[in-house]
Amino acid sequence: MHNSFLEQATTLNKGKESYATAFIVRRKIPSSGKPGDKAIITKDGQIHGWIGGGCTRGIVLKEALNAIQEGKPRLVSISPEARENAASGVKNYAMTCQSGGEVEVYIEPVLPKPHIVIFGSSHIAMALAKISKAMGYQVSAVMPKPDKAVYPEVDNLVSTADFQSENLQANSYLIVCTQGEGDTEALHKAILSEKPYLSFVASRKKANSIFRDLRKLGVTFDQLKTIKTPAGLDIGAKLPEEVAISILAEIIQDFRGEQAETTAQTPAALPNEDYYMNPVCNIPVQKSTAKHVLEYKDEKVYFCCDGCKVSFEKAPEQYMTPN
Numbered sequence: 001m002h003n004s005f006l007e008q009a010t011t012l013n014k015g016k017e018s019y020a021t022a023f024i025v026r027r028k029i030p031s032s033g034k035p036g037d038k039a040i041i042t043k044d045g046q047i048h049g050w051i052g053g054g055c056t057r058g059i060v061l062k063e064a065l066n067a068i069q070e071g072k073p074r075l076v077s078i079s080p081e082a083r084e085n086a087a088s089g090v091k092n093y094a095m096t097c098q099s100g101g102e103v104e105v106y107i108e109p110v111l112p113k114p115h116i117v118i119f120g121s122s123h124i125a126m127a128l129a130k131i132s133k134a135m136g137y138q139v140s141a142v143m144p145k146p147d148k149a150v151y152p153e154v155d156n157l158v159s160t161a162d163f164q165s166e167n168l169q170a171n172s173y174l175i176v177c178t179q180g181e182g183d184t185e186a187l188h189k190a191i192l193s194e195k196p197y198l199s200f201v202a203s204r205k206k207a208n209s210i211f212r213d214l215r216k217l218g219v220t221f222d223q224l225k226t227i228k229t230p231a232g233l234d235i236g237a238k239l240p241e242e243v244a245i246s247i248l249a250e251i252i253q254d255f256r257g258e259q260a261e262t263t264a265q266t267p268a269a270l271p272n273e274d275y276y277m278n279p280v281c282n283i284p285v286q287k288s289t290a291k292h293v294l295e296y297k298d299e300k301v302y303f304c305c306d307g308c309k310v311s312f313e314k315a316p317e318q319y320m321t322p323n
Contacts, residue, residue, distance in 0.1 A: 004048070004049075005038055005039075005040065005048070005049055008040050008048045008049075009021070009040060009110070012040070012042070012110070013110070013112075016112040016115070016138070016169055016171070017042065017043070017112070018043055018068050018109065018110065018111050018112060019040055019041060019042045019043065019068065019109075019110050020040070020041045020064035020065075020067045020068050020107055020108060020109045020110065021038065021039070021040055021041075021107070021108050021110060022038060022039045022040075022041060022049075022051050022060050022064060022105050022106070022107045023036075023037075023038045023105065023106045024036065024037045024038070024051055024052070024103060024104070024105050025075075025104050025105065025106050026102075026103065026104040027101065027102060027103045027104070028079075028101055028102035028103070029101060030101045031052060031056070031101030031102060031103045032052045032053055032054075032056075032101075033050065033051050033052030033056055033103055033105075037049070037050050037051055037052070038050075038051065039051045039060070041060070041061060041064035041065070041068075041107075043065070043068055043271065044271045044272055045061060045065070045270070045271030045272055045274070045275055045284075045286070047060075047061060051105060052103060054097045054304055054305040055078060055093070055095055055096050055097050055281070055283065055304050055305050055307075055308075056078055056103055056105070057304070058278065058281075058283035058284050058285055058304040059076060059078055059093050059105075059283055060076065060105055060107065061283075061284055062268075062283055062284055063076050063091060063105075063107050064107050064109075065268035065271065066268050067107050067108065067109040068109045068111070068268070069268045070109075071109055071111055071256075072109065073106070073107060073108040073109065074089070074090075074091050074106075074107050075089065075090050075091065075104060075105070075106050075107075076090070076091045076092075076093065076104065076105045076106075076107060077090050077091065077092050077093070077102075077103075077104050078093045078094075078095050078102065078103050078104070078105070079092075079093075079094070079095050079102040079103075080094065080095045080101075080102070081094065093281075093283075094281070096280070096281055096304070096305055096307035096308050096311070097304075097305040097306065097307050112138075112169070112171050113135075113136060113137050113138065113171070114137050114138075114171050114172075114173050114251055114252075114255050115137070115138045115139075115140065115168070115169045115171050115172040115173065116128070116129070116132040116137050116138070116139045116140070116173055116175070116251070117139075117140045117141075117142065117168065117172055117173065117174045117175070117190075118132075118139065118140070118141050118142065118154075118175050118177060119142045119143070119160070119174070119175065119176040119177060119178055119186040119187075119189070119190060120142075120143060120176060120177040120178035120179060120181060120182075120186060120201075121141075121143045121147070121150050121151075121181070122177045122178065122179040122181075122201070122240075123240040124177045124179070124201055124240045124243045124244055125141070125175075125177035125178075125179075125201075126150065126151070126240070127240040127241045127243070127244040128175060128177065128244040128247060128248070129141060129151055129153060129154055130153060130244075131241065131244050131245065131248060132248065133153045133154070135248070138155050139153070139154045139155055139156075140154060140155060140156040140157070140158070141154045141156070141157050141158075142158055142159070142160055142163045142186065142189070143157075143159065143160065144159060144160050144161075144181065144182055145159060146158060146159050160182060160185055160186055160189060163189050165189075165192060165193035165194070165195075168193055168195060171255075172193075172195050172197075173195070173197045173251050173254075173255075174190045174193065174195055174197065174198045174199070175198075175199050175200075175201065175231060175247055176190055176198070176199070176200045176201065177201045177231075178201075179201060179202070183202070183206075183210050184210055184213045184214065184217075187200060187210060187214060187227070188214055188217055188219065191214070191219060191223050191224075191226070191227065196226075196254075197228070197251065197254055198226060198227050198228065199227070199228040199229065199231035199232065199247060199250070200227050200228070200229040200230075200231060201229075201230070201231045201232075201243070201247075202229055202230065202231075203230065204229065204230065207227075207229040207230075211224050211227075228250070231243075231246075231247050231250070232245075232246030232247040232248075232249065232250050233246050233249045233250045233253070234246070235249070270284055271284075274286055274287050274288050275287065276290075276302040278302065278303050278304050278308055279301065279312065279319035279320060280303065280308035280311050280312050280319055281304065281308055283304050285302040285303060285304050287300075287302050290302040290303070290304075292304070292305060292306055292308070292309040294309065294312075294313070296312075296316050296320060297320075299320075301316075301320075
């Protein structure tokens with residue numbers, strides 16, 4: 001199981017996909033999961049591994065999807081009586097299975113790092129590539145004539161003419177550092193990719209001149225407003241390496257800020273149509289594998305465990321919202 005866990009994680013990492021890992025750290029019998037059991041949960045709701053069944057499976061799925069969305073780990077405690085006085089930061093759930101038992105699960109999201117896409121071969125561009133790689137980021141470089149001697153460390157090197165926005169990722173950050181070499185062509189290519197982050201290393205005067213050229217190519221004012229220029233945070237940078245650091249600081253601020261914004265949003269939605277929200281405990285249940293199912297007013301109702309099914313049977317109208 002350990003080898004398959006590592007193989008699955010390696011595959012997801014290579015594909016730059018977000019996922020969450022879940023490890024059981026404590027249990028009290030008769031819970032089926034035991035310390036050391038682990039699983040990988042993907043964004044589409046697939047659970048690879050074993051962390052228990054019934055209540056535990058649905059709760060871990062729910063919290064794993066939320067962890068991926070928020071970018072934050074969490075410790076989940078599941079027991080017959082949710083402890084109100086538990087340590088701060090612990091997510092507490094009531095164990096509704098009639099068999100009882102307790103379990104604690106540590107869930108951690110694994111999110112792909114930013115993909116840095118650099119246009120140009122200026123000293124700032126080269127410094128940005130070098131520092132980005134030192135941070136473990138994936139780096140792509142785009143220049144008129146690809147030269148590996150300029151960018152020996154990048155993951156991908158393509159010509160400006162061959163650049164395809166289809167090869168970008170959801171976490172791609174574009175920085176145009178051409179500084180006089182094909183500014184308009186590079187910025188035009190970059191802006192057509194419609195990525196949330198695009199910065200241009202240039203003074204405001206020069207940027208306005210290039211923007212006029214872009215308008216002639218059909219770029220709208222709304223598109224131009226998405227370009228961050230001057231690039232980077234204002235830290236008084238002068239040297240190429242300092243400018244590169246200021247740009248990366250802005251990217252980190254944006255990257256981490258996106259994760260923080262999701263904290264106040266609604267919980268993650270059900271991953272696909274095979275999942276059903278248990279009306280009793282509000283925990284997702286996989287319909288295709290559910291063991292506890294009944295019909296109520298011509299509608300199938302799915303439960304994570306026997307306890308939820310029994311509670312529903314006693315007062316179904318309490319849990320079902322009228323159409």
